[in-house]
Amino acid sequence: MWLALALGLLLPRPGHPAESPAVPIASELKISYSLAHPSRLNEPGSEADLWQRIRNGLAMADTSPELVQVHEDWFANRPAYLNRTVERSRLYLFHIVEEVEKRGMPMEIALLPMIESAYNPLAVSPQKASGIWQFIPSTGRIYGLKQNSWYDGRKDVLAATDAALDYLQQLYGMFGDWQLALAAYNCGEGCVGRAIARNKAKGLDTDYASLKLPTETRHYVPKLLAVRNIVRDPARYGITLDSIANEPYFMQVMLNQPMEARYAAKLAEMNLDDFISLNPGYQRKVIHTDTPGMLLLPADKVETFHHNLQRIGDRHQLQEYRAKRGEVASKIAAKFGVTLAWLKEHNPLKLWRGKVANSQTLVVPAPAGKAATQPKKKAEVVQEPQLHTHTVRKGDTLSELARRYNVSVSDIREHNQTLADKLRPGDKIAIPVSEG
Numbered sequence: 001m002w003l004a005l006a007l008g009l010l011l012p013r014p015g016h017p018a019e020s021p022a023v024p025i026a027s028e029l030k031i032s033y034s035l036a037h038p039s040r041l042n043e044p045g046s047e048a049d050l051w052q053r054i055r056n057g058l059a060m061a062d063t064s065p066e067l068v069q070v071h072e073d074w075f076a077n078r079p080a081y082l083n084r085t086v087e088r089s090r091l092y093l094f095h096i097v098e099e100v101e102k103r104g105m106p107m108e109i110a111l112l113p114m115i116e117s118a119y120n121p122l123a124v125s126p127q128k129a130s131g132i133w134q135f136i137p138s139t140g141r142i143y144g145l146k147q148n149s150w151y152d153g154r155k156d157v158l159a160a161t162d163a164a165l166d167y168l169q170q171l172y173g174m175f176g177d178w179q180l181a182l183a184a185y186n187c188g189e190g191c192v193g194r195a196i197a198r199n200k201a202k203g204l205d206t207d208y209a210s211l212k213l214p215t216e217t218r219h220y221v222p223k224l225l226a227v228r229n230i231v232r233d234p235a236r237y238g239i240t241l242d243s244i245a246n247e248p249y250f251m252q253v254m255l256n257q258p259m260e261a262r263y264a265a266k267l268a269e270m271n272l273d274d275f276i277s278l279n280p281g282y283q284r285k286v287i288h289t290d291t292p293g294m295l296l297l298p299a300d301k302v303e304t305f306h307h308n309l310q311r312i313g314d315r316h317q318l319q320e321y322r323a324k325r326g327e328v329a330s331k332i333a334a335k336f337g338v339t340l341a342w343l344k345e346h347n348p349l350k351l352w353r354g355k356v357a358n359s360q361t362l363v364v365p366a367p368a369g370k371a372a373t374q375p376k377k378k379a380e381v382v383q384e385p386q387l388h389t390h391t392v393r394k395g396d397t398l399s400e401l402a403r404r405y406n407v408s409v410s411d412i413r414e415h416n417q418t419l420a421d422k423l424r425p426g427d428k429i430a431i432p433v434s435e436g
Contacts, residue, residue: 050094050244055232057107060178063209064222071219071226076237083242088119090244091277092132092157099161106178108228109168115223121155121280130154133164143167149283149348156281179208179221187217250278251302253295258318258363259287268297268305286318286346286363317366327356336364387415392427405431
């Protein structure tokens, strides 16, 4: 993705020969990296502190002042809780702000995970909502969040942020009001739609404060506005917000091979808990290539990860093994020098009386010295195209802009996911422009 500072270890997965049940993984690496919105980050006068950047984008109207004050008092009386939440947000907030700003949404939206999950990607509600944006399974699937035994996209900060903003934009399109859109995010569009219909039938106003909504939903927007007010002027509430740098916290690393999470953390010289905080979407102790296969690492750890990966080579690598129905699981474990417990921890293993219930691909250790099917090549650094911001003028079309900048229409759409077919004067469009 272009919307975070990204570094990828990019290589297509090698072919899987049909005659070989154990498939080793190639170790050739190709590195590419790109800086999100370089022109904006380098603009003179751009804010060094992320909180100030957020303040500059706050745009929502006030509502229900009595309820807002209730929540202002609650947060102001719990500075330790607020500080813990702010500390967790440090990992993700820059990325969320980038995404919200890119879509032209009010910056209050970037603060929504504070009231949804306290920026805890492992948070799970009694209703089975999960991740910092608290998607329930069905809504997550509707908005493209993959959920299986290996990976839960609701916990993936990048995927879930995209999905949440897509959902909120759709709700705003339905109701034409951000307070109503947020209410629908909390209780569902049907809930808000019915409340509006009831008021219309009685000749009553249909703004957020006038609707009869569930208690939690009546408090939902005031709670967000309370957080907004504290961020806007923390001193007024006796609060000190620790500074967060207005720069990417993490980079992205793409894997072309399965890898144990603890081993990836070791390569980056991170403790496992910190690694999981950035990569909470992976359900097991292994990062499988059938999942997004992408790691988030602190920006200052990526070079360490790459150096250690090149130095250690193919030791500790994993491979895929195609287990057939009826194979004895303990014999598979013994074949690859691990315990049955290890096999279960690292795979969504389905057994019946100790045997593999259905044919499935397992992740197992690769024999030492046999993890690479191709000779290693020196890592190649490839500079990705920079993004130029184009302000739409009257008469501009996508095809005309593509010709002007010598790119394809699909290239433009790739970097502007919410772009409408008809351009409006004043719109900002990111155009990929290769250097040189």
